[in-house]
Amino acid sequence: MAIREVVKAPAKVLSSKTREVEVIDENIIALLDDLYDTMVEHDGVGIAAPQVNVDLRVAIVELGEDILEMINPVVIETRGEVEDIEGCLSFPDLFGLVKRPTYVKIEAADREGQIYELEAEDFEARCILHEIDHLDGVLFDSKITRVLTQEELDELYADVEEE
Numbered sequence: 001m002a003i004r005e006v007v008k009a010p011a012k013v014l015s016s017k018t019r020e021v022e023v024i025d026e027n028i029i030a031l032l033d034d035l036y037d038t039m040v041e042h043d044g045v046g047i048a049a050p051q052v053n054v055d056l057r058v059a060i061v062e063l064g065e066d067i068l069e070m071i072n073p074v075v076i077e078t079r080g081e082v083e084d085i086e087g088c089l090s091f092p093d094l095f096g097l098v099k100r101p102t103y104v105k106i107e108a109a110d111r112e113g114q115i116y117e118l119e120a121e122d123f124e125a126r127c128i129l130h131e132i133d134h135l136d137g138v139l140f141d142s143k144i145t146r147v148l149t150q151e152e153l154d155e156l157y158a159d160v161e162e163e
Helices: 026-041 122-135 150-162
Strands: 046-048 058-063 066-079 082-088 091-100 103-109 115-121 144-147
Touching: 026 046, 026 058, 026 066, 046 122, 058 122, 066 122, 082 122, 091 122, 103 122, 115 122
Parallel strands: none
Antiparallel strands: 046 058, 058 066, 066 103, 082 091, 091 144, 103 115
């Protein structure tokens, strides 16, 4: 397990569609472990393989106490829409409002190669969709409806701390 360097925009690997994982082997398992270590080190809630310069359909998302590992994820269904704040490890100083579905159903493989389906709503849905976008070469800055200033972010964080 290792902490990898996070690739920053506008690196080409971030805007390219990734390749399917053909075999889940020790290299893919090591990548999953490295993604986790890198995400934790950089205080993220999700990270995709292109963000560590790997051109494969692999991503992880923190879902409360659990870590969702997605290999070759496919979006089956989405519903609803909400606009909320997003940031990205590959855009360290950029935060903005992004519209995303409030519900997602996906199919993916886990590290054992087992195919599973998962449904998520609200914050978890948007995190999953953000990471799957990375695998498709779609970056969140292209979906921002309004960039937030540092002053706005400071106010939001102050409001959260007061609660």
